[in-house]
Amino acid sequence: MPAISSNKPYRIGRSKTGLGLFATKPIKKGTKIIRYFGPMLDCRKEKDDAIENKYLFQINGRWTIDGSVRKNVARYINHSCRPNAESDVSARKRTVYIRAIKNIAPGDEINYDYGTEYFKEYLKPIGCKCASCERKRAKQRAEARAAKTSTAKPTAKAKKAKAAKPVTKAKSKATPVSGKSRSQRAKTSARAGTKSRASTKAAQKRQARAA
Ligand SMILES: [Zn+2]
Numbered sequence: 001m002p003a004i005s006s007n008k009p010y011r012i013g014r015s016k017t018g019l020g021l022f023a024t025k026p027i028k029k030g031t032k033i034i035r036y037f038g039p040m041l042d043c044r045k046e047k048d049d050a051i052e053n054k055y056l057f058q059i060n061g062r063w064t065i066d067g068s069v070r071k072n073v074a075r076y077i078n079h080s081c082r083p084n085a086e087s088d089v090s091a092r093k094r095t096v097y098i099r100a101i102k103n104i105a106p107g108d109e110i111n112y113d114y115g116t117e118y119f120k121e122y123l124k125p126i127g128c129k130c131a132s133c134e135r136k137r138a139k140q141r142a143e144a145r146a147a148k149t150s151t152a153k154p155t156a157k158a159k160k161a162k163a164a165k166p167v168t169k170a171k172s173k174a175t176p177v178s179g180k181s182r183s184q185r186a187k188t189s190a191r192a193g194t195k196s197r198a199s200t201k202a203a204q205k206r207q208a209r210a211a
Helices: 117-122 133-154 156-164 166-174 181-191 195-210
Strands: 010-015 019-021 030-035 040-042 056-058 064-065 087-091 093-101 109-112
Touching: 019 064, 019 117, 030 087, 040 056
Parallel strands: 087 109
Antiparallel strands: 010 019, 030 093, 040 064, 056 064, 087 093
């Protein structure tokens, strides 16, 4: 694990999906927290284009940052669907900064959105583990439980219906959260070489906004 000097407002720590980056000091909205950096890969060079790892961050059609280097602490930042930071891409300067889009309190995990494409392709199939998605699932479970208890009392009819198919219900409910380590591994491997694709769009969007 790379050392982080104490004047930085973050530290590496345990998160739900492995390691993550956490604030150690209040970080104001708009602050550039950390740079995502590494060797610049030129896709026109065969040797560069052949490099595959899970920390590739594509800046535009030509340039990609290889963020797998040890010193790139920003690589620990996890995806969230309701993030408190974003990746700020400058295609011209070929830099990426992770910037706070909310005020972040000490202890909070720092997250940014990896992008719709990445989500659809890799997180949705295995179930996104971000706090926002976990909350959504917990709420759905609670609602399902509440619906079950409210239909449990009234008529004999309802009772019969309930008794008719309890097994399938229980089964479908049991699946979501378990198998964490497996899906974690899937996430890790899914990240390989896909960040680039996911971030292209974001980069282009940002370029468009800047223009
Ligand atoms: Zn999510």
